[in-house]
Amino acid sequence: MFDKSVTEDGSELFVVAVKDNGETVSQSLGNRIDPNKTYRMIYQVEKGGEPLAKKVDLSFTGIEVISQYLNHKCFMEGIYSDAKIEVPFNFWFRHTMKEGVIACPSS
Numbered sequence: 001m002f003d004k005s006v007t008e009d010g011s012e013l014f015v016v017a018v019k020d021n022g023e024t025v026s027q028s029l030g031n032r033i034d035p036n037k038t039y040r041m042i043y044q045v046e047k048g049g050e051p052l053a054k055k056v057d058l059s060f061t062g063i064e065v066i067s068q069y070l071n072h073k074c075f076m077e078g079i080y081s082d083a084k085i086e087v088p089f090n091f092w093f094r095h096t097m098k099e100g101v102i103a104c105p106s107s
Contacts, residue, residue: 017070025074035062072097 017025033039039062044055060068076096080089 015066015070017067017074019074025070025077027070027073033062033065035066037062039065 015027017027019025039060041058041060042055044051046052073093076093077089080092085092
């Protein structure tokens with residue numbers, strides 16, 4: 001579904017996804033995610049307030065992070081329109097996504 005980065009001026013990355021029906025979804029990413037970097041996420045699950053012994057260690061390319069973000073945005077647009085939510089989509093989407101995980105670039 002991820003199409004390509006459309007413009008890059010050094011500080012602003014703008015990407016477009018094409019849905020199955022041909023519609024496009026675009027997103028400005030600023031300089032927060034570099035498609036050429038690797039991002040790593042390490043987390044540990046807690047049970048009953050105590051961390052479990054096993055840690056999860058995942059790595060993603062910048063393109064994978066961008067693609068999954070756009071896939072999720074397209075999915076959430078369907079929920080938004082079906083639920084007839086009365087706030088603007090971008091506000092609702094940011095609010096919904098704030099519970100998501102933020103990945104940091106690995107060194």
